[in-house]
Amino acid sequence: MTVDQWVALAAGILGGALRVGAPFLFVSLGECLTEKSGRINLGLEGVLVLSAMAAFGGAYYSGSPWVGVLCGAVAGALLALLHGLLCSLDGVNDVATGIALMMLGMGLAFYLGKPLIQPQAPQIPALALGNWSDSPAVRSALQVNALVPIGVVLAGVMYLTFRSTRWGLLVRMAGDSAQAARALGYSVSGIRIAATTAGGFIAGLGGASLTLFYPGSWNEGISSGQGLIAVALVIFARWSPLRCVGAAVLFGGAGAIGPALQSVGISWGYHLFNTVPYVLTLVILVLTCKPGSVVVGSPGELSATR
């Protein structure tokens, strides 16, 4: 490979990390909020697909990408609300419900999104962070989704909220000790339903950035497990919103290796490089989890990490 190719490859992976990482960022922030309240939402995969469809549809029919973003977030919140309500019933397991909602969300999205496969929708504007460079490869790689800065700010806000506000403390208390929350007279189910719904809203922004920025169109293969990777990513980030940002960029970079190699003309092993995020997730889980012990920082009521 020539020097230019190496530069293009590096720019492709770096830019791809920001592009591919955006949905990871929002879904992991949403999942972080949900898990902090003591519930796991595996249905975020369904939330992601449904909100991606809703965002695309909203932008296409209204002509404004921001209406689309709102539609996506609201659709995500509604599906997550269903998860929250179902899990509050007696004897209903949150992992199983998550699997069910994954299926329901995908079914609804494919069903309602059928007429949206062909058309083009207005896209979220890009922030050109690469204008300092002369290289067109670097410039095009550093076109960043306008939602990304919002996500980074959101991560900071969530960190501060969890650390030093009454609401943040309530969510953490519901997640760490339901007994304590009950003893203080708060409804644990209520807190968890609210946190799950808000988490779905945030994850819906991730769906919007899938269809309205990168890859920028709606099709039935739009998400292949990003929602689930985000669940593992939250474990990796040890339930800290700030660490979620770094983890999302890392995973985005891993996901961008395949397309970046293809863009410089290397197509061997394209499908193998596309599995890198999943393998990376597994490797990270192997490194962070220990048998018979709870991961540091995990909410006490959370079932899936024990």
Added chain:
Amino acid sequence: MRATLTHIGLPAGAILASLLLFGVFVWFAGVSPVDVWVLLFKGAFGDAYSWQNTLQRAAPLMLTALCVAVPARSGLVIIGGEGALVLGGLACAALPYVVPLPDNLAGTVLVGAAGATAGALWIMLAGWLRQYRGINETISSLLLAYVAIGLFKHFVEGPLRDPASLNKPSTNALSEGLRIGGIAGTDVHWGLALGLVACVALGLWLRWTPSGFSIRVVGGNPRTAQLVGLPATRLILLACALGGACAGLAGAVEVAAVHTSANASLIAGYGYAGILVSFMARHNPLGIIPVAILFGGFGAAGSLLQRRLGLPDASVLVLQGMAFVLILASESLRGKDWQAFLAGLFRPAVPAKGPSPAQVSMGDKVA
């Protein structure tokens, strides 16, 4: 007697409710719900042709549902059956590349065994990661499914590709002698018999043998299993291997009986539909048989809904999702003391809540 009634009544009620809900849903699309219900029934069980179609789809569903059910009885929620299925199909198609096979039943058994082995190892990996590294098996099995699909595409579009397959990358077709044929001249292939035998055999094994019982103890109450000295890890890995073998076999059967070579048509979502089937059968292998036939039927009717009423092909997915949500929600009705509940309606007092059997069996898996 009452327990049996709720065992059958709750899932049946959930399916009826999901059909009703689905009717309302298609009504919004301007389609008459009655037409949809009639077509669903006709397309699934209306005539000999649709029965063939239904049973052909039920066969892999039974096997992939076992991949959820057997590990579930040992306390694991494995949802990566799609990965085992895909790798099973790949192993089945790849074996003739590696060793010369006799072109007869013995060869068919060998390619089937290759598929089952691949699936067994793949699901055992998820079980191993849980037992030795403490990784949640639900997440890891699904991640492994995506890895398996990536591997499948890599091999089918790369090293194993038949150069003659231009538009649709495929492996070399299995030779005639290795394929699995229809039962008595119909389209229903012998994979259905394999599925039935596997369901019955595993059902009897779990119910009547010491090792099957041990697995249920490990899944039902890990603490008891530890106290009586059961080798929990070995049993869990065994359950994973058996379940994975079933899903791998499903992939091999799909290749040997339906597609004749490994190609993208194999990735048809049977692994995910199997999760629903298993949950609806309450992870009971014998219960899987009727549920798999029912959902095989809905799958078969899907194309009819698309052709006759112009509904998107994903409408069956919506129906499945609704059924799954409702079956889980119906668990909250299980073990309710209805008399106390009704009395409670007229008194302000809160009725006492004991842990239902469902709660005990599901709640313990996470320990």
